Amino acid sequence: MKSISPVRNVANILYHLTRGLTIIYWVIAAYVISITILAKSGVKGLPLSVTNETRFTIYYPFSKTPFFLLQDERTFLVTTFLVILFYGLFLVLLLGVFDTFRQKKLFTPKGVQRLTRFYLANFFLPVIAIIILLLMGEPINDLLIITFLHVVLGIFIYFMTAIFRQGLELQIEQDLTF
Amino acid sequence: MPIIINLDVMLAKRKMRSNELAEKIGLTTVNLSILKTGKVKAVRLATLEAICKELDCQPGDILEYKED
Numbered sequence: 001m002k003s004i005s006p007v008r009n010v011a012n013i014l015y016h017l018t019r020g021l022t023i024i025y026w027v028i029a030a031y032v033i034s035i036t037i038l039a040k041s042g043v044k045g046l047p048l049s050v051t052n053e054t055r056f057t058i059y060y061p062f063s064k065t066p067f068f069l070l071q072d073e074r075t076f077l078v079t080t081f082l083v084i085l086f087y088g089l090f091l092v093l094l095l096g097v098f099d100t101f102r103q104k105k106l107f108t109p110k111g112v113q114r115l116t117r118f119y120l121a122n123f124f125l126p127v128i129a130i131i132i133l134l135l136m137g138e139p140i141n142d143l144l145i146i147t148f149l150h151v152v153l154g155i156f157i158y159f160m161t162a163i164f165r166q167g168l169e170l171q172i173e174q175d176l177t178f
Numbered sequence: 179m180p181i182i183i184n185l186d187v188m189l190a191k192r193k194m195r196s197n198e199l200a201e202k203i204g205l206t207t208v209n210l211s212i213l214k215t216g217k218v219k220a221v222r223l224a225t226l227e228a229i230c231k232e233l234d235c236q237p238g239d240i241l242e243y244k245e246d
Contacts, residue, residue, distance in 0.1 A: 177218065177220040
């Protein structure tokens with residue numbers, strides 16, 4: 001009996017962990033974003049309280065236990081929402097990458113496509129976010145390091161994708177060798 | 179593609195069906211179809227040997243070179 005490779009085992013574990021994390025993340029993100037939007041629209045009776053003029057606290061649903069602190073400033077809200085959306089997308093794309101590595105056949109067109117999306121997202125989205133903030137006249141100092149790290153990750157995955165493309169060509173040749 | 183695979187011709191001469199040959203040489207019918215249409219990238223010597231043995235022919239009866 002052929003044993004499952006260690007790579008597939010690790011990828012399997014990471015896939016399931018990331019999937020759980022992604023679901024939790026999106027539930028929390030949807031909760032925070034919807035409460036904030038509703039509060040800004042003037043809806044009453046929400047699980048939130050205003051701490052002072054610029055700060056407010058979102059509570060856990062149906063409780064008074066603080067869950068999330070936000071500042072009612074355009075910079076903070078725009079940056080926070082951009083970060084929330086980016087990392088939500090990041091987790092979904094990362095899930096795709098782990099799923100690629102847990103397949104029996106490693107080099108597939110779908111795998112190359114997933115890696116491509118992952119490096120493009122890491123390379124371009126943080127830079128686009130920085131540009132949006134600059135155009136809004138907002139400071140970007142806090143995001144520069146994390147943007148740099150994502151660009152580096154994007155470059156690394158770009159090289160890995162090139163290896164996978166080569167692997168895919170060899171796989172096709174192998175599959176069409178009888 | 180300059181290399182033409184004349185498997186259909188040999189199968190007709192030997193009055194053998196594709197799925198019969200596929201089973202005898204250990205290929206799937208799908209893969210044998212791909213082989214017949216010439217869409218393969220490479221053929222193993224072992225596969226060529228098995229085909230020639232079952233069809234009682236020479237490699238030259240199966241493979242033909244025709245310049246584009």
